Amino acid sequence: MAVSGGKRLRLGEILINAGVLNDEQLTIGLNKQKQTREPIGEILVKLGFVTEAQIRHALELQYGIKSISLKSRIAPEIVHILPESVIRQFQVLPVGISGVTLAMVDPTNFMALDDIRMRLKGVNIQPVVVTEAEFSEFLRNMPKTPEIPRAGSGPLKEEHSRPHSPLAHVPHATIGGLGGLDESNPTQLSASILTNALKRQATEIIIEPQENETVVRYRIDGLLFRETPLPAKIAQGLVSRFKVLADLNLTAGQLPQSGVFTYSFEGRPIKIFINSVPVNFGQMMTLRLYDSVHLNDGTLDSIVLQPEVAKNLKAMILKKSGLILFNGPLGSWKTTLMYACLKELVKTNRTLVTVEVRAAYDVPGICQAMVSDDLPAMAVLDAVVKQRPDVLMVPNLNDPLIANQLVQIALSGCLVLAGVNTTQGVFSEAIDRWKVPPRTFANALAGIVTQRVTRKLCSCKVAFQPDTQTLEYFRTLNRTGTIYRPVGCPACNDTAYHGQVGIMEVIACNPQIRELIAKGISKARLALFARQMGMMPLYDYASWLVASGHTSLEELSKADVFETAAEGVCPTCGQNEAQCKCNK
Ligand SMILES: [Zn+2]
Numbered sequence: 001m002a003v004s005g006g007k008r009l010r011l012g013e014i015l016i017n018a019g020v021l022n023d024e025q026l027t028i029g030l031n032k033q034k035q036t037r038e039p040i041g042e043i044l045v046k047l048g049f050v051t052e053a054q055i056r057h058a059l060e061l062q063y064g065i066k067s068i069s070l071k072s073r074i075a076p077e078i079v080h081i082l083p084e085s086v087i088r089q090f091q092v093l094p095v096g097i098s099g100v101t102l103a104m105v106d107p108t109n110f111m112a113l114d115d116i117r118m119r120l121k122g123v124n125i126q127p128v129v130v131t132e133a134e135f136s137e138f139l140r141n142m143p144k145t146p147e148i149p150r151a152g153s154g155p156l157k158e159e160h161s162r163p164h165s166p167l168a169h170v171p172h173a174t175i176g177g178l179g180g181l182d183e184s185n186p187t188q189l190s191a192s193i194l195t196n197a198l199k200r201q202a203t204e205i206i207i208e209p210q211e212n213e214t215v216v217r218y219r220i221d222g223l224l225f226r227e228t229p230l231p232a233k234i235a236q237g238l239v240s241r242f243k244v245l246a247d248l249n250l251t252a253g254q255l256p257q258s259g260v261f262t263y264s265f266e267g268r269p270i271k272i273f274i275n276s277v278p279v280n281f282g283q284m285m286t287l288r289l290y291d292s293v294h295l296n297d298g299t300l301d302s303i304v305l306q307p308e309v310a311k312n313l314k315a316m317i318l319k320k321s322g323l324i325l326f327n328g329p330l331g332s333w334k335t336t337l338m339y340a341c342l343k344e345l346v347k348t349n350r351t352l353v354t355v356e357v358r359a360a361y362d363v364p365g366i367c368q369a370m371v372s373d374d375l376p377a378m379a380v381l382d383a384v385v386k387q388r389p390d391v392l393m394v395p396n397l398n399d400p401l402i403a404n405q406l407v408q409i410a411l412s413g414c415l416v417l418a419g420v421n422t423t424q425g426v427f428s429e430a431i432d433r434w435k436v437p438p439r440t441f442a443n444a445l446a447g448i449v450t451q452r453v454t455r456k457l458c459s460c461k462v463a464f465q466p467d468t469q470t471l472e473y474f475r476t477l478n479r480t481g482t483i484y485r486p487v488g489c490p491a492c493n494d495t496a497y498h499g500q501v502g503i504m505e506v507i508a509c510n511p512q513i514r515e516l517i518a519k520g521i522s523k524a525r526l527a528l529f530a531r532q533m534g535m536m537p538l539y540d541y542a543s544w545l546v547a548s549g550h551t552s553l554e555e556l557s558k559a560d561v562f563e564t565a566a567e568g569v570c571p572t573c574g575q576n577e578a579q580c581k582c583n584k
């Protein structure tokens, strides 16, 4: 006896409702059932009153969900994600994973749905309806044991993300791994790993030699995924192969090494930066992949999606001089956005020069000056300044001497774009660490661009109505639109997300803001003050991304965009009301 939600309509009624069966035929069928005890659907088909297809169609109409036929092969490993006792008790059958597609004889059996949602926590359950006859037949022939996946061809397992990552705790996801290749051949293996990574738009490959295996991980959309385990003995050959590609000295393995090579994938050249470091079981290696496919078309509008913010940034980079600081944690697209700004400036007929350790992307119309062991950054900078460029870009600023030099260059009439790796905002960096006098810093500053990235919802997203409190929050921000929730599909490996999207805050300096900076305003207060002047703080931008369907409320809550926003800040002096003396 099946446990039911109680509201189950009898199949006969459903078929009569659908107009494919009449009362008389149903009576004949029911009388026959009293003798044979077979499911009514099976009897009606045998009597020739209806077809299996008609029954399925009627079930679809009745329940408003899709039906499924169990005649085609159902993978045993999917069936067996539920114990057989549960399958029999509730008359349900897992048949597909994109979430789990759950075939149900009675899709109104909410008790069954609840029970199964508990068992498969965090998995999206998609009910479909199935005829009782097919269900019974399937049970009679149900495969007993799941197949054991072939060794070396198993799926990739998602790994923990970095502890501080806002993207931890996403539903478990797997992606396909290496399969059927000669693991003892480093050339073939390295090519397979690169192809695997680039196909999945990974930004990083990490090779870790361990005692009994070689672990290869890919960073995709900020999360780590694990490749099929590889034998321990291949690590050395694999690391050496990448070093050969980067033209590094193989005999210097006892030292950390770094280098770069270009790899051709789907007809485009991809720069790959490698770093190796000796560890207890060999050498650990990180490969950073700079695939221009991540740049979309690399234009400013394709990166800064919010039109107002994009407009403000475009206006800011048209200034003749001043320092624009791009700040955010590693991997928050600072370099990408700075390059997009330069591309925008290429159109303006100004001389553009970058000072970089390694150029990740080659951009036409820009001179890229390289720092090396023989030519330190300060020497390159001095030489570049003598060329009197209109715009100077330093993607990674971490040396206080260089920082002070850039402030002077900005004050002397050059537009300087500089990237700073920090989550603490630029004030603590510039004033506390670089020791730039606050007044000098404020005078040099043309603007501050703060960045984070968050995951982008896959197109399998579904619109939904959030609770009133959430809606109220969006209304106060003046952001109304359609909000979507994550779902999961094969295209996104059931992670519900595909790619990433930037969260940007653009604060253009004006005399008032300069005054506040010179007096030492906090980052949170500046954001609030900028909002009062019509600029969009980081958290407003993130909310806009949700209200425009780019990301989800879940991602918004994980994104590192919320400051302890200061209450009651005076718009004139930026002090809180207790300290403000403007009107007293
Ligand atoms: Zn999807």
Ligand SMILES: [Zn+2]
Binding pocket: 570, 571, 572, 573, 574, 575, 580, 581, 582, 583
């Ligand atoms: Zn005041």
